[in-house]
Amino acid sequence: MKVLISDNLGEAGIKTFQEEPGFEVDVKTGLSPDELKKIIVDYDPLPYWRDISIDSIALFGAEDTNVPSAESAKLLMSQNNPRIQVKVYSGSGHALESPVGQGNSIIRQDALEDISTFISDVNVK
Numbered sequence: 001m002k003v004l005i006s007d008n009l010g011e012a013g014i015k016t017f018q019e020e021p022g023f024e025v026d027v028k029t030g031l032s033p034d035e036l037k038k039i040i041v042d043y044d045p046l047p048y049w050r051d052i053s054i055d056s057i058a059l060f061g062a063e064d065t066n067v068p069s070a071e072s073a074k075l076l077m078s079q080n081n082p083r084i085q086v087k088v089y090s091g092s093g094h095a096l097e098s099p100v101g102q103g104n105s106i107i108r109q110d111a112l113e114d115i116s117t118f119i120s121d122v123n124v125k
Helices: 010-018 033-042 046-051 069-077 109-124
Strands: 002-005 024-027 056-061 084-089
Touching: 002 010, 002 033, 010 024, 056 069, 056 109, 069 084, 084 109
Parallel strands: 002 024, 056 084
Antiparallel strands: none
16 A cells, blocks of 8 residues: 655654555655645555554544545545544634634644544543
8 A cells, every 4th residue: 555644754653654564655745735636646545544443533624725625534434434533624624723724723622622532532442
């Protein structure tokens, strides 16, 4: 499976992916949104999500211009994997900012609450 690392994970994070059997890892950080859109079609995350065996949460901003959030959420939900929670937040973009597009790095409160609940629920199990 081809894995794209486009965020700065650090050496330890990258090494974790590189050591995973069957993973072909490409590290391409610092891409512009347009560059990312051009290459992202070569990577399919569904085999990973289909087989995931740990509790996971995927958060999407409905107004995301980097990722097709509605399509991505629908694909994840179609995997029928009970370990995956999918949340889409209307009025937010890729960074789940509140308000959207302000560049203020303030994550919307309901997303933070959902993350907190997810972590608490996982810790209870």
